[in-house]
Amino acid sequence: MTSVVDLDNQGSSKAFDKNWSQRPETHYNHWVKGAPKNQIQLAFRSHWRVFQELMAGMDAKTCLEVGAGRGSISSYFADHGFDCTLLDSSAVIMDVAAKIFEKNGHPAKCMVGNALDLPFASGSFDVVVSIGLLEHFEDIALPMREMDRILRPGGLFLGYVVPENPGNIQKYFRGFNSFLGLMAGFFKKSTKGAAAKEDVFRSDFKSGKYAEVIRTLNGSDIFVTGLYPVPMISHSPDFPFSLLPAPLEWCLTRIFEMVLWVRKILTGRNGWMCSEKMGQAFLVSYKKSA
Ligand SMILES: C[S@@+](CC[C@H](N)C(=O)[O-])C[C@H]1O[C@@H](n2cnc3c(N)ncnc32)[C@H](O)[C@@H]1O
Numbered sequence: 001m002t003s004v005v006d007l008d009n010q011g012s013s014k015a016f017d018k019n020w021s022q023r024p025e026t027h028y029n030h031w032v033k034g035a036p037k038n039q040i041q042l043a044f045r046s047h048w049r050v051f052q053e054l055m056a057g058m059d060a061k062t063c064l065e066v067g068a069g070r071g072s073i074s075s076y077f078a079d080h081g082f083d084c085t086l087l088d089s090s091a092v093i094m095d096v097a098a099k100i101f102e103k104n105g106h107p108a109k110c111m112v113g114n115a116l117d118l119p120f121a122s123g124s125f126d127v128v129v130s131i132g133l134l135e136h137f138e139d140i141a142l143p144m145r146e147m148d149r150i151l152r153p154g155g156l157f158l159g160y161v162v163p164e165n166p167g168n169i170q171k172y173f174r175g176f177n178s179f180l181g182l183m184a185g186f187f188k189k190s191t192k193g194a195a196a197k198e199d200v201f202r203s204d205f206k207s208g209k210y211a212e213v214i215r216t217l218n219g220s221d222i223f224v225t226g227l228y229p230v231p232m233i234s235h236s237p238d239f240p241f242s243l244l245p246a247p248l249e250w251c252l253t254r255i256f257e258m259v260l261w262v263r264k265i266l267t268g269r270n271g272w273m274c275s276e277k278m279g280q281a282f283l284v285s286y287k288k289s290a
Helices: 013-022 039-055 072-079 091-104 141-149 169-187 207-216 246-267
Strands: 062-066 083-088 108-112 125-131 151-161 220-227 281-287
Touching (some): 013 091, 072 083, 125 141, 141 207
Parallel strands (some): 062 125
């Protein structure tokens, strides 16, 4: 298994908390009502559209996001009338999320807690979602079992995973991003005030390993797909991803939208879905057996 060095390999919660305390990106809000203005807003919009397809026909009103960070995906759920709960081990980021939700007029409960010991009764939620959480656990069965416990029978689990996958689409843009990094350092603009990022543990587990756990949970309608078939173009593409100047972000977003549109025409399905090898991430989803 390839991973960066981190002693806390069950969530990397300490490293995340430190990053949230020190990084300017902590305050970026990635939900947007209208057209996405940057790559990361486009990414969350695209995740949401895939999730909507998977929730079609479901009677779902309550949603819990575990490892919620700023709650960018929860903002979409809240904006579509879901009763949202956000949980994260970092008090710093839960504070930020609460302010973002208040500013956007989205009601939500923001709680500090541990994915391995969720403070909810069994069967509490219609949908349980995590974005970029599970890959930070060496033993993925631990958070997955706990998330399954609090899902109601017939409820939907959505796990978006960003594995260590050096062969994905990003590999073709590494040189260009390094060049942007040099430029950012040279002009000392976009990196102003930014502390170095703490390394976090990230596994290279493929979706099959997650599906194995789901089978032990008796999940039905298991669905797996690669996601995110476009690169992140940035002087600092690791989480939390730093944005380029706004006009550049706007242009890239329009280009990527076109790519997704062409992909949809060519493949006949949501253009955000792709092979697991190519995608920056993958989705594992299932319904809890009734
Ligand atoms: C990569 S970030 C993703 C944040 C957010 N979901 C997003 O999409 O921007 C992972 C998050 O998981 C949180 N986390 C790590 N370990 C955790 C644990 N054991 N319980 C709850 N949250 C945890 C971190 O604090 C961090 O906010």
